[in-house]
Amino acid sequence: MDTRRRLVRIGSVLAVPILWFVASRFGLIPGLPSPGAVTTAYIAEFDRLDFWISTIQSTIRVLVSFAVAALVGIPLGLAIGRYSAFADLTFPALEMLRPIPPIAWIPFTILVLPAAELSIMFITFLGAFFPILLNTVQGARSVEVGYSRAAQSLGAGSFQTFRHVIYPGALPAIHAGMIVGMGLAWVNLIAAEMVAGGTGLGFLTWSAYTSGSYAVIIVGIITIGLLGAASSTLVRWFANWQIGWQEVEAA
Amino acid sequence: MSTGTIDRLQRQFENGTVLPVRRVRQLLSIVGFFVLWSLLVRFEVLGFGLFVGPEQALETLLSALGGAPMTEGGATIYAHAAFSTARVVVAVALAMVIAIPLGLLIGTSRSWEDALFPGLELFRPVPPIAWVPISLLLLPSFRSGVVFVVFIGAFFPILVNTIQGVETVDHEYVRAAESLGAESRQIFRHVIAPATMPSIITGVSIGVGLAWITVVAAEMVAGGVGVGYIIFQAYRLLQTDVVAVGMIAIGILGYVSAALVHRTGHRLNRWQEID
Amino acid sequence: MSEPQSVTETKTESEPTTRTDATGAIDIDHLTKIYDPKGEGVVAVDDMDLHIEAEEFVALLGPSGCGKSTVMNCLAGYLEPTEGDVLVDGDQVTGPDPKRGVVFQENRLFPWKTVQENVEFGPQMRDNIEDGRAQSILGEMGLEGFEDAYPSGLSGGMQQRAELARLLANDPDIMLMDEPFSALDALTKEIMQKKLIEVWERDNRTVVFITHDVEEAILLADRVVVMTARPGQVKDVIDVDLDRPRDPEIVTTERFTELRERALSVIREEAQRALEQEESV
Numbered sequence: 001m002d003t004r005r006r007l008v009r010i011g012s013v014l015a016v017p018i019l020w021f022v023a024s025r026f027g028l029i030p031g032l033p034s035p036g037a038v039t040t041a042y043i044a045e046f047d048r049l050d051f052w053i054s055t056i057q058s059t060i061r062v063l064v065s066f067a068v069a070a071l072v073g074i075p076l077g078l079a080i081g082r083y084s085a086f087a088d089l090t091f092p093a094l095e096m097l098r099p100i101p102p103i104a105w106i107p108f109t110i111l112v113l114p115a116a117e118l119s120i121m122f123i124t125f126l127g128a129f130f131p132i133l134l135n136t137v138q139g140a141r142s143v144e145v146g147y148s149r150a151a152q153s154l155g156a157g158s159f160q161t162f163r164h165v166i167y168p169g170a171l172p173a174i175h176a177g178m179i180v181g182m183g184l185a186w187v188n189l190i191a192a193e194m195v196a197g198g199t200g201l202g203f204l205t206w207s208a209y210t211s212g213s214y215a216v217i218i219v220g221i222i223t224i225g226l227l228g229a230a231s232s233t234l235v236r237w238f239a240n241w242q243i244g245w246q247e248v249e250a251a
Numbered sequence: 252m253s254t255g256t257i258d259r260l261q262r263q264f265e266n267g268t269v270l271p272v273r274r275v276r277q278l279l280s281i282v283g284f285f286v287l288w289s290l291l292v293r294f295e296v297l298g299f300g301l302f303v304g305p306e307q308a309l310e311t312l313l314s315a316l317g318g319a320p321m322t323e324g325g326a327t328i329y330a331h332a333a334f335s336t337a338r339v340v341v342a343v344a345l346a347m348v349i350a351i352p353l354g355l356l357i358g359t360s361r362s363w364e365d366a367l368f369p370g371l372e373l374f375r376p377v378p379p380i381a382w383v384p385i386s387l388l389l390l391p392s393f394r395s396g397v398v399f400v401v402f403i404g405a406f407f408p409i410l411v412n413t414i415q416g417v418e419t420v421d422h423e424y425v426r427a428a429e430s431l432g433a434e435s436r437q438i439f440r441h442v443i444a445p446a447t448m449p450s451i452i453t454g455v456s457i458g459v460g461l462a463w464i465t466v467v468a469a470e471m472v473a474g475g476v477g478v479g480y481i482i483f484q485a486y487r488l489l490q491t492d493v494v495a496v497g498m499i500a501i502g503i504l505g506y507v508s509a510a511l512v513h514r515t516g517h518r519l520n521r522w523q524e525i526d
Numbered sequence: 527m528s529e530p531q532s533v534t535e536t537k538t539e540s541e542p543t544t545r546t547d548a549t550g551a552i553d554i555d556h557l558t559k560i561y562d563p564k565g566e567g568v569v570a571v572d573d574m575d576l577h578i579e580a581e582e583f584v585a586l587l588g589p590s591g592c593g594k595s596t597v598m599n600c601l602a603g604y605l606e607p608t609e610g611d612v613l614v615d616g617d618q619v620t621g622p623d624p625k626r627g628v629v630f631q632e633n634r635l636f637p638w639k640t641v642q643e644n645v646e647f648g649p650q651m652r653d654n655i656e657d658g659r660a661q662s663i664l665g666e667m668g669l670e671g672f673e674d675a676y677p678s679g680l681s682g683g684m685q686q687r688a689e690l691a692r693l694l695a696n697d698p699d700i701m702l703m704d705e706p707f708s709a710l711d712a713l714t715k716e717i718m719q720k721k722l723i724e725v726w727e728r729d730n731r732t733v734v735f736i737t738h739d740v741e742e743a744i745l746l747a748d749r750v751v752v753m754t755a756r757p758g759q760v761k762d763v764i765d766v767d768l769d770r771p772r773d774p775e776i777v778t779t780e781r782f783t784e785l786r787e788r789a790l791s792v793i794r795e796e797a798q799r800a801l802e803q804e805e806s807v
Contacts, residue, residue, distance in 0.1 A: 088276035093284040099505035101464040107486030191468035209384030228376035431648040432624030445638035
């Protein structure tokens with residue numbers, strides 16, 4: 001990429017804070033906190049234990065829920081994709097639940113699960129679970145039957161075929177599901193934290209709104225955005241590491 | 252017997268099972284779900300004792316469909332559903348009107364991509380719900396605040412998929428059109444736009460899904476009317492049957508809208524089928 | 527675009543294009559194409575000279591990676607020469623032009639348009655759709671009844687015929703064909719070759735036909751230009767002095783065998799050299 005193009009792209013990024021500054025300086029959007037105020041608020045937040053606890057808590061919730069979603073969703077998806085009897089028995093019920101946005105489960109989980117923490121994690125889990133499940137099912141179904149036949153002719157048993165043919169064949173689709181799942185985990189986590197209250201970045205942002213510290217709202221948004229970008233980079237990095245033989249399609 | 256029927260029969264045999272057996276199994280899956288739900292409530296597993304069972308949920312659903320107000324003195328399920336749907340429709344329409352042309356512009360022109368995309372990328376990792384507080388604060392009315400957040404939810408998937416769609420158009424189609432005498436406007440209309448259509452539809456369907464998640468979350472925290480609001484309000488009043496009905500309603504709305512996008516996409520991209 | 531056309535008109539034969547003054551002469555003059563000239567600098571074509579008469583059928587023959595497709599892309603106007611010129615009837619080629627039609631190796635029918643819409647694409651671009659013309663060309667190509675089908679619903683041979691029909695509807699002076707039949711089965715290939723010659727003899731267009739199939743080149747062309755492996759250059763030009771029409775049985779004649787041996791010996795030599803080149807890297 002030549003220097004001119006690079007400069008334009010940097011300019012595009014810089015335009016965001018500049019436009020923000022102009023908008024707040026000249027009152028184009030009444031009530032919008034200025035970049036200066038947000039910077040001051042950000043620095044102040046660094047000294048508050050509450051901010052760090054919220055950040056760490058949200059991160060842990062996402063990572064744990066996502067890991068559980070992958071550990072449940074991938075084997076389940078592979079089984080649904082390959083065994084039509086298993087698919088018939090499980091998939092219709094799951095498909096019935098899928099159109100319900102995960103966040104709509106929150107009253108149910110608060111009532112049914114013993115701790116608020118588990119409710120929030122369950123909602124986050126649901127956010128990641130369905131994209132991973134669906135993509136895995138599709139991935140397993142799209143593995144060409146010729147590969148399984150070749151493996152069987154070479155003496156592979158049913159589990160070995162699964163392990164060495166179906167799973168690696170479905171990996172690109174699984175990774176695509178994981179990338180979408182990570183994004184939706186964050187979406188639903190933030191919503192759950194806002195609704196359920198207590199701790200976490202979602203709650204921090206919401207309570208900044210109710211308590212009138214408007215600059216902190218934007219501190220929350222920026223922090224959530226940074227963590228969201230970091231975690232999707234993490235998933236992509238993991239996917240690339242796991243398969244060298246096929247580039248992951250950027251989603 | 253038509254060839255379609257023969258094909259279908261053949262497929263059934265290849266699967267090793269005939270259709271009725273599969274239908275029964277699939278039905279079993281649904282029935283099993285309701286039985287499990289009912290048992291969990293009856294034996295009060297975890298906190299299920301606090302939640303409504305399927306029988307009572309069905310009863311409340313029927314009376315709600317009959318026009319009974321969802322909560323004491325409140326609106327009917329139709330009113331709540333209409334509000335949520337209107338928000339989603341307006342927000343998605345707005346997102347399409349802005350994101351599709353923008354995506355086509357960014358996808359076709361490198362200089363526009365350099366100028367616009369890096370700046371937009373800054374906003375993409377922020378979950379749409381995180382914008383709820385700031386948009387309630389900055390936008391003139393509560394209603395526009397919710398619609399704005401839902402708009403953000405639908406905007407990025409449509410934008411990103413449109414850009415990707417344009418960028419993955421095989422360049423040889425453009426060459427072929429050029430050699431047949433097409434000008435750049437004609438190439439855009441006859442090659443780029445139709446070739447990008449499947450990606451745009453994918454973007455819209457993801458966008459609609461996110462729009463429903465966002466609208467429910469926004470209505471829950473911001474209150475007012477809508478299915479998200481009624482789910483949370485019923486929870487506060489401990490009317491768990493209404494919570495369940497709200498979840499069913501939002502599920503149906505989500506399913507119907509996804510099917511609608513799917514069918515429209517099917518009609519617009521008929522050429523993709525192999526007949 | 528796709529208004530129903532009256533069935534009676536489909537009978538009219540596509541009127542043979544009258545070409546009184548022969549157009550479509552090509553001059554390749556010191557053509558050099560280097561990819562990535564600032565970096566590694568891969569020389570795809572090196573100082574190539576070739577003159578092709580108007581209405582001549584020339585085959586470009588050579589091993590894969592010999593720069594045949596690069597030459598084709600320069601003729602089509604998709605690539606700009608690094609040095610040298612490509613002239614058509616004395617005018618410099620500066621970009622793609624409907625006078626130079628292209629048939630791609632993998633067919634590039636627009637999958638989102640029906641067969642008829644594809645065939646009418648060129649005329650449509652000039653607001654010049656004639657009723658019934660698409661049908662008569664499709665009929666000539668044996669594709670009647672498939673006007674409203676999408677390309678994905680056609681077999682490989684039919685797709686290739688539809689692409690040829692799309693080209694003919696545009697009435698180009700020059701037809702540039704990049705291994706158009708290499709993906710077809712032997713029988714379909716033979717039918718397509720016959721069809722192509724038929725069209726060429728009637729309309730007298732210039733054809734530049736790229737292939738790696740020696741027999742196909744000799745069977746079809748007036749002259750076979752054998753190219754060297756990278757960097758691409760003209761190694762040998764073979765005048766094919768076989769009478770037309772040429773039957774497929776002609777491959778058994780003595781003259782054909784001679785010509786084939788001559789082409790093959792050049793190619794073998796080149797392939798050997800390319801192999802040694804690779805090994806020395």
